[in-house]
Amino acid sequence: NICTCNSGWNGTRCSTPVCSLGCANGTCVAPNTCTCNSGWSGPACEAPVCSSGCWNGVCTAPGQCTCSPGWSGLVCATPLCANNSCENGACTAPDTCTCSRGWSGSACTTPICLTNCANGGTCSAPNTCTCTPGWTGPTCTTPICTSGCGNGTCIAPGSCNCSAGWSGATCSNAVCSHACTNGVCTAPGVCSCNNGWLGPSCSSPLCNGTCVNGVCTSPNTCTCNSGWSGAACDVVGCSLTGCSNHGFCLFGSCVCDSGWTGGTCNTPVCIGGCGNGTCTNPNVCTCYSGWTGARCNLPVCQSGCGNGVCIGPNTCGCNSGWSGAVCSLPVCAGGCSNGVCSSPGVCACHSGWFGSTCSSPVCLSGCDNGVCTAPGTCSCNSGWSGITCSTPVCSGGCGNGVCSAPGVCRCNRGWSGSTCATPTCSTSCGNGVCSAPNTCTCNSGWVGTSCATPVCVSGCGNGVC
Helix, strand or coil, X not given: CCCCCCCCEECCCCCEECCCCCCCCEEEEECCEEEECCCEECCCCCEECCCCCCCCEEEEECCEEEECCCEECCCCCEEXXXXXXXXXXXXXXXXXXXXXXXXXXXXXXXXXXXXXXXXXXXXXXXXXXXXXXXXXXCCCCEECCCCCCCCEEEEECCEEEECCCEECCCCCEECCCCCCCCEEEEECCEEEECCCEECCCCCEECCCXXXXXXXXXXXXXXXXXXXXXXXXXXXXXXXXXXXXXXXXXXXXXXEECCCEECCCCCEECCCCCCCCEEEEECCEEEECCXXXXXXXXXXXXXXXXXXXXXXXXXXXEECCCEECCCCCEEXXXXXXXXXXXXXXXXXXXXXXXXXXXXXXXCCCCCCCCXXXXXXXXXXXXXXXXXXXXXXXXXXXXXXXXXXXXXXXXXXXXXXXXXXXXEECCCCCCCCEXXXXXXXXXXXXXXXXXXXXXXXXXXXXXXXXX
């Protein structure tokens, strides 16, 4: 009545199977054959089963994943970005943001303006510029002249380019090519004469009566011909009026001292004339406002004409490459989008810009797979992200691998599929499924590393299942 058991069996009746590795989470049902409890698999029922897999982690207990750094969620499929930092986009891989349209940068906090914000303006929201003082408009290209440019156009902050016939800081001073000798220029080429003067340049005096034997030389003042005197030059000789203390009367006519002329020697003589003034004493001119010089032929520009010449009272003619009321503003024909015109044809660019017109932004680290759209800001091509557009984007993630190129995952050992979510087993799981790398979860009634061993619950005493 003593049994000697076959290999793999034990017990007084040799009815107890022996599993040399044990069955940690199951029952030994045949020699070295375990039937695992729900949620466990493996030759000794030592491998927990997570039926949906652990995409970016490992299964550490039935239905429970421990995620790799940078991943979270029930199956470790949700990427984590530090401080939930994708403000205007979505976290698509650990610490990798895919930005919404109009945003860029590692945390999607840098707005993109498709057209550069000129003249030192900043892109403050997608396609929205905040301009520096003195500029306005969608891209900060419209200068502001706070006092206006009445008869001209604003070409730079506070600087007007006047239309023909106008001058002054606000283009409100009319220009008359000929001086308004005794009046003021009220419109281009139009003089408004003082009382007692008339003519296109207000140079013709007006005498209320007729200068019978002389000429009208100033308002209501006649200069008489030789031998005549009187207010209207209608009195014969000089006995009544003398010779204005500038000559002597001889035989009824005045003989004038040097430097004086006229029937009564009351008209001073200025040799060469007084172009824009009046002769008030022999060879002494009194200039009209805006003129100077011995013969009143030099215009006066009170503020000077830095890079030009004074061509009329307070009117400058600028040298080539200069503009402005006093020719102090250099001209850059192509403009200086993000800088200032520092000398004729030369732009001084604001920080972060370069080029002849300061229209090219600078990205010091480059934009590997994109274009530099603003200083230090790249606009990435489709499928790329990151500060320098060097991080590829795989929209579905790469659960158990890394994104190696746009839309292309390189899977870790033991995983396959477009998102590296499919485990691989080196041997087929004939009667089960591959639930983790090289781990089979067997169908009911089968056990073993490849689910090839059938299970007979009641045993096969001294036979095989």
